[in-house]
Amino acid sequence: MLKVWILRGIRKGVLTTVFPKAPPTIAEIPERSVPPTVAETSDWLTGASICPTKAIRSDSKMVDLERCIYCRCCAEAGFTFDQAAESRTKSLQAKLNVKSQLDEFTKRQGTIRRSLHVLMIDVGSCNACNHEVLNLANPYYDLTRLGIFFTNSPKHADALIVVGALNKAMTDVLKRTYESVPDPKFVISVGACAASGGIFQKTESFVSPIQDVIPVDVVIPGCPPSPIQILEGLLLVNNRMSKEVMTR
Amino acid sequence: MSLLPKYVEQQQVDEVGGSLQLSSIFKASGRTYTLLSDTETNKTILSGVPARLGEEFGLQLKAAEAVAGSPVNLDAGTRVEGYGVFTFPYGPVSFGVPEAGGFKLITYGERIVKVIPCVNFKKRGIERLLVGWRAEDALFVIERSAGNFSASYSTCFATAVENMLQLDVPSQAKWTRAVAIELERIYNHLYAFSRLAEAASQNVATSQVSALKEMVLRLNARYFGHRFLFGLNRIGGVAYSISREQGRELEKSIRTLTREFSEIVDYFLSSRIFLDRLQDTARLVKRDAQKLGAVGPVARGSDVPWDDRLMCPIEPYDDVYVNIETGVGEDTMARTMVRIQEIQSSTVVIRELLDKMPSDGATLSSQSGPKRKRYDSDDFSLCRIESPSGDLIQVVQLDEQSRVSNLHIRPASLVNWLPFAKSLENNVFTDFQFAFESFGLYYADSDR
Numbered sequence: 171m172l173k174v175w176i177l178r179g180i181r182k183g184v185l186t187t188v189f190p191k192a193p194p195t196i197a198e199i200p201e202r203s204v205p206p207t208v209a210e211t212s213d214w215l216t217g218a219s220i221c222p223t224k225a226i227r228s229d230s231k232m233v234d235l236e237r238c239i240y241c242r243c244c245a246e247a248g249f250t251f252d253q254a255a256e257s258r259t260k261s262l263q264a265k266l267n268v269k270s271q272l273d274e275f276t277k278r279q280g281t282i283r284r285s286l287h288v289l290m291i292d293v294g295s296c297n298a299c300n301h302e303v304l305n306l307a308n309p310y311y312d313l314t315r316l317g318i319f320f321t322n323s324p325k326h327a328d329a330l331i332v333v334g335a336l337n338k339a340m341t342d343v344l345k346r347t348y349e350s351v352p353d354p355k356f357v358i359s360v361g362a363c364a365a366s367g368g369i370f371q372k373t374e375s376f377v378s379p380i381q382d383v384i385p386v387d388v389v390i391p392g393c394p395p396s397p398i399q400i401l402e403g404l405l406l407v408n409n410r411m412s413k414e415v416m417t418r
Numbered sequence: 419m420s421l422l423p424k425y426v427e428q429q430q431v432d433e434v435g436g437s438l439q440l441s442s443i444f445k446a447s448g449r450t451y452t453l454l455s456d457t458e459t460n461k462t463i464l465s466g467v468p469a470r471l472g473e474e475f476g477l478q479l480k481a482a483e484a485v486a487g488s489p490v491n492l493d494a495g496t497r498v499e500g501y502g503v504f505t506f507p508y509g510p511v512s513f514g515v516p517e518a519g520g521f522k523l524i525t526y527g528e529r530i531v532k533v534i535p536c537v538n539f540k541k542r543g544i545e546r547l548l549v550g551w552r553a554e555d556a557l558f559v560i561e562r563s564a565g566n567f568s569a570s571y572s573t574c575f576a577t578a579v580e581n582m583l584q585l586d587v588p589s590q591a592k593w594t595r596a597v598a599i600e601l602e603r604i605y606n607h608l609y610a611f612s613r614l615a616e617a618a619s620q621n622v623a624t625s626q627v628s629a630l631k632e633m634v635l636r637l638n639a640r641y642f643g644h645r646f647l648f649g650l651n652r653i654g655g656v657a658y659s660i661s662r663e664q665g666r667e668l669e670k671s672i673r674t675l676t677r678e679f680s681e682i683v684d685y686f687l688s689s690r691i692f693l694d695r696l697q698d699t700a701r702l703v704k705r706d707a708q709k710l711g712a713v714g715p716v717a718r719g720s721d722v723p724w725d726d727r728l729m730c731p732i733e734p735y736d737d738v739y740v741n742i743e744t745g746v747g748e749d750t751m752a753r754t755m756v757r758i759q760e761i762q763s764s765t766v767v768i769r770e771l772l773d774k775m776p777s778d779g780a781t782l783s784s785q786s787g788p789k790r791k792r793y794d795s796d797d798f799s800l801c802r803i804e805s806p807s808g809d810l811i812q813v814v815q816l817d818e819q820s821r822v823s824n825l826h827i828r829p830a831s832l833v834n835w836l837p838f839a840k841s842l843e844n845n846v847f848t849d850f851q852f853a854f855e856s857f858g859l860y861y862a863d864s865d866r
Contacts (some may be wrong), residue, residue: 174685185629200639202649222558241558241649290520291511294540297862298565298646300516301609305635308628322513337540338487340510340518347511369562373542373730375486394565394646 185309187398190405194398198310202240203396204251206233206303211248220247223369236365236379239393275387277376278354282328285317286408288358289327291349293344293380294370295334298394299361303331311397317367318404329356329407331400332386335363335370336377348384356407358388360400365389421582421799422464425730426453431465439711440475442811443467444826446798453800453811457708457722460729462802475711482832486543491522492535492835498524503531510539514851519861529844533839537832541865545825553579553653556822561648564829564863566606569598570805571812572651577732578814579653582799589733589776591655596734597668597771598638598647599803600764604672604804605634607757607764608679609716610858613688614754617851618695623816626682633675640816641668655781676765683758687743696751702841703748712837713830714808715760716857719745719753726804738770750849798824805830807858831864 172409180256187198206226225237231247242251255346290303306313307320321327324347334342348357359380362368380386400404422428434440437458444451477492484490490509509520522534522856544563548556553575573595580587612627635645642650642658650656660668663786686692702712707720717724725742727735743759745752800813808830815824838857842850 175626178626178681178685180687182626182629187506197636197640200645200689201643202639211657222555239558239562287853289511290516291538292516294542295862296562296565297517297860298568300561301566301646304516305628305632308632309625310632312631320513324511334518334540335542337518337542339489339541340540343510343518343539369559370542372545373486373544377539393562396645402803 186312187310187314189398189401190410198396198398200396201253202242203392203399204253205235205238205240205391206242206244206249207252208233209248209250212250213247217244217247217249219314220244223366223371234366234389236389237362238391239362239369241393257268278356279407281354282408284366284408284410285319285406286328287319287326288323288329288331288404290322290331290333290342290345291347292339293332293334293340293364294375295361295363299333299363302394302397303333303400304362305397306400311401313401313404316401316405316408316410318408324350325352327351327355329358329404331358331360332364332380332384333360333372335367336380336383337375338377339375341377341383344380344383356388357384357386358390358400358403358407359386360390360392360403361395362391362393365391419799421584423581423730423801426462426464426800428464431463431468434468434471435516435709437708438463439708440468440471441711441809442813442826442828443475443479444813444828446813446815446824446826447796455724455729455809457717457724460724462730467747482828484538484541486538486541488538489520489536490538492537492839494836494839495532496768498531499848500526509536515854515861517861518723518866523847523850530842530845530847530850535835535839537835537861538865544866545827548822548825551822553816553820553822556825557651557653561651563827563866564860565648566609566648566860567602567805567810567829567863569595569602569647569650570803570810573599574803574810574812576651576653576813577803578799578801578812579816579820581801582797582814582816583653583820585654587654588778588780590659590778591780592733593775594656594659595651595778596738597660597768598642598650599805600768600771600821601634601638602647603764603806604675604761605631605638606858607761608634610757610855611754613855614696614852615692617855618692620689620692622675623682623686625678630675630679630682631670634855637668637671652781655779657780659780660772660775662775665775668811669769669772672765672768676713676762679761681696693751695849695852696754696856697747697749699750699849700838700841700845700856701747701749701838706840707748707837710837710840711833713833714804714806714858715753715756716808716834716837718743719756719856720748721745724809726802726809728774730802732801732803734771737774738767740767750852750856757856757858779806805863807831807860807863827866829863829866831859831861834859836866 217226223237250321442453506523518539520536560575561568607845608631615623741763798815811828813826817823
């Protein structure tokens with residue numbers, strides 16, 4: 171029986187992505203994870219009125235990626251989406267939270283060297299982000315080759331992955347889970363819902379972005395972010411991004 | 419009531435029971451209606467409120483009407499107390515169930531005496547939120563209410579709205595939607611199967627099956643732009659269309675995928691260790707399945723042959739051949755076999771859909787806009803879609819500016835909680851994961 175599985179495994183070959191040693195391939199980045207870019211034809215006022223999550227700010231002339239759900243409604247207002255392979259791979263934007271103190275973050279990073287144990291906590295998501303985080307374990311992304319592991323208990327975790335729009339019923343649970351993670355700890359917010367409430371910001375159950383409840387280190391935009399984007403966020407915490415990818 | 423689909427019959431029903439299942443109860447224009455399904459004659463019946471309703475339904479209503487932010491215990495049946503009886507709370511933070519939701523497992527030694535599912539940890543109140551929204555905008559929320567059932571949800575809503583506005587949607591759009599729904603069914607069933615393999619510690623197999631799931635997600639991204647099919651449906655059409663050439667490619671990829679999957683299944687069905695964990699686990703007898711109103715693969719696994727694609731067909735499904743798969747044995751094995759067979763039959767459906775795909779355009783041309791004023795504000799429109807976990811019902815009412823004035827969603831997971839709790843009685847603790855994954859329950863779906 172065992173022989174059958176091994177032979178099958180060999181026949182399938184290597185499926186795993188080359189990321190982070192090289193930029194990801196185009197198949198790994200879905201067409202709709204490209205954020206809107208501003209073109210000459212862009213009309214900020216129309217864009218702001220069309221956008222269902224108020225991600226387009228006409229007063230400060232910016233596209234707030236923490237709110238963007240990549241619905242492409244703003245194409246009507248003249249915003250463009252660059253589908254070229256080059257720009258698609260560069261559009262990944264796991265970034266350090268501006269509120270987090272960079273020095274302190276770097277110091278904390280020094281305490282974890284290679285291995286990182288993460289716990290996912292869902293605070294009211296639509297299940298798409300949960301699927302994408304779980305997908306990191308499949309052979310295409312293979313989290314464990316990078317020394318990153320999922321754990322079942324906050325006591326074993328180094329980092330929390332938070333998904334979903336913070337629900338009233340989950341606020342205390344989130345705080346208590348955060349408290350039970352031993353220091354030093356990291357928080358990664360995955361998806362537009364966790365960062366800003368996304369499309370659910372007007373629901374009666376939405377409390378606030380999770381940054382207002384617990385300190386967040388890395389924010390990953392997307393609805394849902396692709397596994398490569400989440401992987402990038404995890405590597406950013408783990409201080410294992412190759413220089414080339416980091417400077418993009 | 420001219421807006422109701424053809425499969426609905428109007429008739430006053432006094433008592434629910436036997437083969438007559440209560441599917442949904444909803445309010446429209448001050449009146450309360452119930453939607454019933456007769457699993458013997460395969461009819462959908464619209465009626466007033468029957469005189470007697472079971473306790474189970476009261477619980478479902480309680481969960482449906484609860485305000486956001488307050489978890490609800492679906493506690494049916496007698497209370498269990500006594501020396502040696504121990505309540506084990508599970509969730510809402512756990513990786514065994516990768517969602518926010520919990521259970522109270524009441525155990526006596528190794529044995530589970532009773533299960534109380536706790537839902538509504540992430541209730542967002544979508545039905546109340548969307549009142550007053552334009553139907554086009556509401557679609558963004560609808561497709562994100564359960565991310566992995568996005569195609570089913572948005573097709574159901576769009577079909578109900580189009581029915582209400584009496585839009586003449588091109589056939590190609592409807593057929594493309596059906597392709598998306600079948601792809602969604604395939605990846606959700608693959609996911610359920612990979613979780614079952616994981617529960618049995620079959621790590622190599624888990625990887626192999628989850629690689630297949632990733633393949634389907636990439637096909638979604640390639641042909642519909644999004645891995646979870648968000649943004650595919652519009653009111654009056656679809657945003658992406660599949661050309662003949664793309665259709666042939668997609669068909670080829672799906673065929674490769676199914677061939678690999680049937681290979682893996684063959685290995686599995688020759689592994690005694692795996693089969694032992696599934697057989698006789700979490701048995702749900704036919705009588706209970708009918709009484710508690712189980713839907714989808716759960717009902718079919720308990721030999722209740724109901725599939726919305728056949729019993730309540732919307733456009734492409736009355737033209738293509740859909741095989742109804744029922745299981746033998748009423749246990750986890752039966753439900754798993756139903757899922758395995760549905761992956762195969764979905765492949766056949768996709769092949770036929772792509773083969774016969776009409777080419778009359780993906781979206782409604784702007785000239786033939788909505789024929790307004792043909793409906794009263796009292797009229798309502800409903801749609802039933804077979805989502806991967808079962809029957810999904812949505813009832814929509816629109817006002818004069820075609821804004822949503824009333825919305826009712828009855829997801830599949832909500833009704834399957836109690837059959838799940840029932841089936842686990844007298845099983846041992848370690849069977850929990852197998853039962854849970856075979857039922858295909860999602861908190862995001864039931865907590866909408």
